Amino acid sequence: MKLSPREAARYFARPDPDRAGLLLYGPDPMRVALKRQEVIATLLGPGAEEEMRLTRMMAGDLRADPAALLDAIKARGFFPGPRVVFLEDASDTQADTVVSVLEDWQPGDAQLVVTARQLTPRSGLRKAFEAHRNAYAVAIYDDPPGRDEIEAMLARAGLSGLDRSAMGALADLATALDPGDFRQTVEKLALYKLGDAAPVTPDEVAVCAPRSTEADADDLIHIVAEANTAAIGPLLRRLEAQGVTPVTLCIAATRHFRALHAATADPGGPAQGIARLRPPVHFKARDRMVRQAQAWGLRRLEQALGLLIDTDLVLRSSQRAPQMAVMERSLIRLARLAKA
Structure with a gap:
């Protein structure tokens, strides 16, 4: 299924661990990577790496062993909890392999999260996720984060109580910075306000903004x-x-x-x-x-x-x-x- 930007924002806030897969694609690899990182962290929770509930694979590695992806999806770990197989930098070259994996997916298997660069509507990889009833395809555009995304980012950083002027300052900053720098600014602001119950002010946003x-x-x-x-x-x-x-x-x-x-x-x-x-x-x-x-x-x-x-x-x-x-x-x- 294809998710609109508004539907995608709601899904990213509470991703469903019972889905077969998720495709994230877009022209900016940094934006795609940050969204993938956010989704996987929300899906798996803390300790996923140590408990081996996250398997990373490069799309190029499937050329020599296409069955490795299905094996990773079906594998059972020693630790309870949801599992994810992350396939990075996929393209239409891996479309047939991904289609086969989605067809064989059963409840209890690991969820497949795939990232790719810009895909056309005729892309086989994109069609595989958009046509599947239990998988999602989401385009990550170059648009700056909206108010809902900024508020979700602030909540994850433990920040609350922003007045309208401070939120406006952050929204302006989001249009001027790339996603990685903006996320670092929010994290820096959270550290700056640690132990301070007073509302965030525009001047404090400016202090934490990167100087160039x-x-x-x-x-x-x-x-x-x-x-x-x-x-x-x-x-x-x-x-x-x-x-x-x-x-x-x-x-x-x-x-x-x-x-x-x-x-x-x-x-x-x-x-x-x-x-x-x-x-x-x-x-x-x-x-x-x-x-x-x-x-x-x-x-x-x-x-x-x-x-x-x-x-x-x-x-x-x-x-x-x-x-x-x-x-x-x-x-x-x-x-x-x-x-x-």
């Missing part, structure tokens, strides 16, 4: 937009030491000032303009960018974009001027323009 070079570059652009000329040099030196190129900074600055320009030109005003930007602005930067857009105004933002376009042309030209010095001069000119 891109975030440092964004800080520099905010400093420029707010006319903090004295802080430009030290932060620019730090970014240069991290290996950030002048062209990267110019692209980041141009993107930021284009967003301010679009927000300022919005008929609903800068606040609504910032809210409508795609991709969405990080929750901590929204109010800051609204203030910047209001302070700059449309005419000066157009001047800033013209300056950045000229800088980009210089950086990409054959001139021998030190590129970081060119970029620093442009950023200082922007900051002074903000004060004008």
Whole structure:
């Protein structure tokens, strides 16, 4: 049977140990692997590895011994409890073997969990699970986790009592991070709040969010937009030491000032303009960018974009001027323009 995204979310929260099998497939191996890990952990509970209730197999190994999969499904262990046979990185090459295993599956056998990359509707492997009455096929898309998934993740980490603003901060973070980084952030937040009964705040979410070079570059652009000329040099030196190129900074600055320009030109005003930007602005930067857009105004933002376009042309030209010095001069000119 094929599960829709909403049905899949409910099933992942309480997977059925009496099913014959589950196929997880999608274009992003990381998202598929994380969902598989979550499902197997929920199905088997703690101690599955030590009690040998989980058998791992690579799909490529079945070429030499196709019967090994059915043998693993039928095998009986020494420890009570549900069992899972996990077949990793399967494809249509193993479709016939999987179909045979599903046909021979009986109550009491181990559940078969299969992961695969993107499968077309004509895929034999996908059809085997979608046509089986006691097996499920679930597509794992690249969409960020929804509110239900975030709440389930928080519950597993032992976090509760989030207010609307903190949940909104996490939802924004989920759109900006890959699934592995987002899960680590939730786990870090759980450790940060260990023993603290107070509700989670947006500032605490921000403290636990991963810090990256891109975030440092964004800080520099905010400093420029707010006319903090004295802080430009030290932060620019730090970014240069991290290996950030002048062209990267110019692209980041141009993107930021284009967003301010679009927000300022919005008929609903800068606040609504910032809210409508795609991709969405990080929750901590929204109010800051609204203030910047209001302070700059449309005419000066157009001047800033013209300056950045000229800088980009210089950086990409054959001139021998030190590129970081060119970029620093442009950023200082922007900051002074903000004060004008």
